[in-house]
Amino acid sequence: MTRIAISMGDPAGIGPEITVRALQAAALDASAITVYGSARVFAELEAQLGLTLPAGTTLRDCDDELPAEPSAGARQVRALERAVDAVLAGEADALCTAPITKSAAAAAGFAFPGHTEYLAQRGGASEHAMMLAGPWLRVVPLTGHVPLAGAPAALAEVDIAATLLLIVRALQQDFAVARPRVVITGLNPHAGEDGMLGDEEQRVMTPQIAAAREQLSRSGVGAELVGPLPADAFFARVREDGCHAVVTCTHDQGLIPFKMVHRDDGVNVTLGLPFVRTSPAHGSARDIAGRGVARPESMVAALQMAAAIARRRLLHCSKSATRTAAAPADRQPR
Structure with a gap:
């Protein structure tokens, strides 16, 4: 019970x-x-x-x-x-x-x-995250409830590596996913287009994703971290490519596609508590x-x-x- x-x-x-x-x-x-x-x-x-x-x-x-x-x-x-x-x-x-x-x-x-x-x-949770979970799509926004104009600065303050590790643990423990595949989408259009449309992907995100991969490898945790990828292109083929969670840079970048498919059966889960x-x-x-x-x-x-x-x-x-x-x-x- x-x-x-x-x-x-x-x-x-x-x-x-x-x-x-x-x-x-x-x-x-x-x-x-x-x-x-x-x-x-x-x-x-x-x-x-x-x-x-x-x-x-x-x-x-x-x-x-x-x-x-x-x-x-x-x-x-x-x-x-x-x-x-x-x-x-x-x-x-x-x-x-x-x-x-x-x-x-x-x-x-x-x-x-x-x-x-x-x-x-x-x-007393120093590391926490908001996950939106449905029957086939799970989304975690990195910057949560912040104005869009403040998203780049907010993203720079996020411990992305720690958040990714938190997501992997939650997928394994709370959702019984043995080997999680987590996709991270970029902040800028086309994930920055090699720095032409913004450098947050190269300067902020990629080093932290690499750090999370290294820590998972050292710990012997089976998980795949992919990204940063262009958000529009990934969500267009998310059913075909598949993943256990999508990590987005902003609130609406993730919640708009999520609510389009899970308007009536989506659930907000707080990770890290x-x-x-x-x-x-x-x-x-x-x-x-x-x-x-x-x-x-x-x-x-x-x-x-x-x-x-x-x-x-x-x-x-x-x-x-x-x-x-x-x-x-x-x-x-x-």
């Missing part, structure tokens, strides 16, 4: 609705699910749309320390804080976060660009909130992926413990 903590997301968005719809649709043990949110919000959801959490699901009301009429921003931040508290305390095996509205969260004092940065701080975290690969969609038309497929996929990764990590830890116990005494770790 995989215990999953869910934060309800923005109550003024579709977070509570897709949480209920996804739990109704996903083949999960309701007794292993704890939803962190507002009892009042879920009562209003039942009154408006007739949606109720499946029997056996635990709802933790997080309004207790908030003002009598808390803002949507305050509610979504408090639900997230309580859900993270639970997973860090070992009360849950995985965290699944419904979408927040960043501006509302910021107005409530949330001092982070988004979930990923907050979770990295809470989890000491706990499993997933979320649907879309926003809070305030424009359709309360209309009863929100689609839960991405939230269903996020819940199922959280459970699957948690099971794989548990199996990985069990195998590691077995190997350690079976090792000769002079080879036991000290």
Whole structure:
């Protein structure tokens, strides 16, 4: 039984609705699910749309320390804080976060660009990355949520080698890929055209990709790192060429093609945390909130992926413990 903590997301968005719809649709043990949110919000959801959490699901009301009429921003931040508290305390095996509205969260004092940065701080993760994962395509943007004008400077600050190693480890441990093939796309058109259209590929990216290859080789890890390649040409033939993950330089360079093929079943996975975290690969969609038309497929996929990764990590830890116990005494770790 995989215990999953869910934060309800923005109550003024579709977070509570897709949480209920996804739990109704996903083949999960309701007794292993704890939803962190507002009892009042879920009562209003039942009154408006007739949606109720499946029997056996635990709802933790997080309004207790908030003002009598808390803002949507305050509610979504408090639900997230309580859900993270639970997973860090070992009360849950995985965290699944419904979408927040960043501006509302910021107005409530949330001092982070988004979930990923907050979770990295809470989890003490010095190296972390955002992966968008679907049934056949996985994308990791190197620079995340930064303005496009600041992408070259942001890219220069990224430890690309460490990120590539993190991705390889995640593919092997969390996605059961024995020998990952990871493709890295360039920042500039045509991957810089040998420096004619920008030199970030030559000056910043290639040396770090080479360093990651060398470290993988020294560690005996079977993995293939390819790139930097022109993004347009690679994505045009990604089905034919195949890979286990694509690393892009900017957010939209990777997420546009990803959402074209995984609009309804894409999942956001945070790599590098000491706990499993997933979320649907879309926003809070305030424009359709309360209309009863929100689609839960991405939230269903996020819940199922959280459970699957948690099971794989548990199996990985069990195998590691077995190997350690079976090792000769002079080879036991000290």
